Amino acid sequence: MLNVALPKGRLGEKVYAMFEKAGFPCPSIKENNRKLIFENQEAGVRYFWVKPSDVAIYVERGAADLGVAGKDILLEYQPDVYELLDLDIGKCRMAVAAQKSFRDNPQKTLRVATKFTNIAKNYYASMGRDIDMIHLNGSIEIAPILGLSDVIVDIVETGTTLKENDLEVIETIVPISARLIANKAGFKFKQAPIETIVASLAAQTEEAK
Amino acid sequence: MDVLKYEEKAIFSLRALYQTYGYAQYKMSKFEEYDLYVRNKNFLVSDHIITFTDTDGKLMALKPDVTLSIIKNSKDITDSVQKVYYNENVYRVSKGTHSFKEIMQVGLECLGAVDSYCIFEVLKLACESLALISSDFVLDLSNLDIIAEVIDSLGVSDQARKNLLTCVGEKNLHSISAICAEEGVDGSRLRRLVSTYGVPAEVLPVLHEIVPESPAVAQLETVLQALAHSGADANVRIDFSVVGDMNYYNGFVFKGFISGVASGVLSGGQYDNLMDKMGRKSRAIGFAVYLDLLEQLCETDREYDVDAVILYDDGADLAALFDAHKLLTSSGMRVTVQKSLPEKLRYKQLLKLQERGVEIIENHA
Numbered sequence: 001m002l003n004v005a006l007p008k009g010r011l012g013e014k015v016y017a018m019f020e021k022a023g024f025p026c027p028s029i030k031e032n033n034r035k036l037i038f039e040n041q042e043a044g045v046r047y048f049w050v051k052p053s054d055v056a057i058y059v060e061r062g063a064a065d066l067g068v069a070g071k072d073i074l075l076e077y078q079p080d081v082y083e084l085l086d087l088d089i090g091k092c093r094m095a096v097a098a099q100k101s102f103r104d105n106p107q108k109t110l111r112v113a114t115k116f117t118n119i120a121k122n123y124y125a126s127m128g129r130d131i132d133m134i135h136l137n138g139s140i141e142i143a144p145i146l147g148l149s150d151v152i153v154d155i156v157e158t159g160t161t162l163k164e165n166d167l168e169v170i171e172t173i174v175p176i177s178a179r180l181i182a183n184k185a186g187f188k189f190k191q192a193p194i195e196t197i198v199a200s201l202a203a204q205t206e207e208a209k
Numbered sequence: 210m211d212v213l214k215y216e217e218k219a220i221f222s223l224r225a226l227y228q229t230y231g232y233a234q235y236k237m238s239k240f241e242e243y244d245l246y247v248r249n250k251n252f253l254v255s256d257h258i259i260t261f262t263d264t265d266g267k268l269m270a271l272k273p274d275v276t277l278s279i280i281k282n283s284k285d286i287t288d289s290v291q292k293v294y295y296n297e298n299v300y301r302v303s304k305g306t307h308s309f310k311e312i313m314q315v316g317l318e319c320l321g322a323v324d325s326y327c328i329f330e331v332l333k334l335a336c337e338s339l340a341l342i343s344s345d346f347v348l349d350l351s352n353l354d355i356i357a358e359v360i361d362s363l364g365v366s367d368q369a370r371k372n373l374l375t376c377v378g379e380k381n382l383h384s385i386s387a388i389c390a391e392e393g394v395d396g397s398r399l400r401r402l403v404s405t406y407g408v409p410a411e412v413l414p415v416l417h418e419i420v421p422e423s424p425a426v427a428q429l430e431t432v433l434q435a436l437a438h439s440g441a442d443a444n445v446r447i448d449f450s451v452v453g454d455m456n457y458y459n460g461f462v463f464k465g466f467i468s469g470v471a472s473g474v475l476s477g478g479q480y481d482n483l484m485d486k487m488g489r490k491s492r493a494i495g496f497a498v499y500l501d502l503l504e505q506l507c508e509t510d511r512e513y514d515v516d517a518v519i520l521y522d523d524g525a526d527l528a529a530l531f532d533a534h535k536l537l538t539s540s541g542m543r544v545t546v547q548k549s550l551p552e553k554l555r556y557k558q559l560l561k562l563q564e565r566g567v568e569i570i571e572n573h574a
Contacts, residue, residue, distance in 0.1 A: 062471025080472065082450065086383040184473065185466045188347040188446070 022200030
């Protein structure tokens, strides 16, 4: 039985459709209910919906053999997994944003508010910049407005939220998209079905380009 | 043997195995001078170390690693090989919990004039170690010299080289393409190397095409032939996603996986570069088995904590209690004698010592 962790939400539904096309359907998943685990004995697959930021943990710990997680999560938590494919969906970027009036003063410690402390830490360390990290769990955009921070490091999709809060991107750190990840041990013992899925998903991704 | 836990049984059989190959047990102190780890911090799996000040003011550490201590205390020999095995506790921070954990490790090291035979023997022992734990295992064998040959031929920057090595470990073909495109080099050979994995008979011919006339591939072939001859190659797979820090490791590196355990349970390789760093002329190879992970394999949780509980009242006849206990334990039962029933204790039989003898009060068997 192949265990697949899907991120709850629109991206997960898109990914499930790709898995279905790859020959691993599980029709019960489309029933509108609150169940989180769906199994198709015949196809030898079990899907479960988890919080997008938890997918990497399920895969690294072996509860799931395969999963789909954003590159942001992989960069932040650095799980020990295989990153088999860039699915080229769920695209956005990790960026530094600030108020339009912001002027960087390199003589001052930069106050950075973010949910992604590892990514921010590594980014500024690579530039040798001294920062004061402020870890927030949400509504990051208001931090510079309230004077809590100078800049924010966050995911930017369309930039609408930033614009509405009078912020703008001043630097792109890294482009983000959804990645197919695999548990290293699971890959050894379930290689055939995983390879079938990787080949099909790669072809579907290529086709969609 | 039934009273022993799964990992405890594994220790016994692994020790016996290593002794048959002439490996001597290496016993060491729990403590080591902190200085040893500071100088080789990146070699350690986690960089957190428990330290304390010894009575003479020296900063000491609870061992986070065994290999460094063995190298430090070994003779620098280049004409023969010192073969040792160990069974020690190490103290590391476990990922995710950010707290220290005591980890039981069994492993072996081969130091000195390490040649193809030594490499073969260590790999054979790695396979046999895994086979002792479970028949459903895979030993992934990689070679850093081959990976380095392919990456070095690209002539990319140091940072890109480091990133490429990380991608190799992740089987991350798309990022290899992206990095190579950024550096303006052709990454197809490296991508092919990463995509080439599986049983040696299928991989070796492809490897000869990717890195023709490579001495590292020739040595890999020699070692694999010996493994095939010894009958230990059935579960060996070539897989270049096993990588190590090239500042310490070189040549053969390998990782063992067991079905049912989420991460590698055995990890090892050649660490000549570490020997160089420590000013040694001798070469080295070794591996460690992470016994703490084997707990996950133990499927059968005991249904009962004990087979029987014998209850007694104040003033009970102690001799009669002892006799009742002896009678039950002589048939192999696990029996606890208690004045009152402990909370949440799961038992098969509940007995009580009465004046006329022991009576069964409850029986769940």
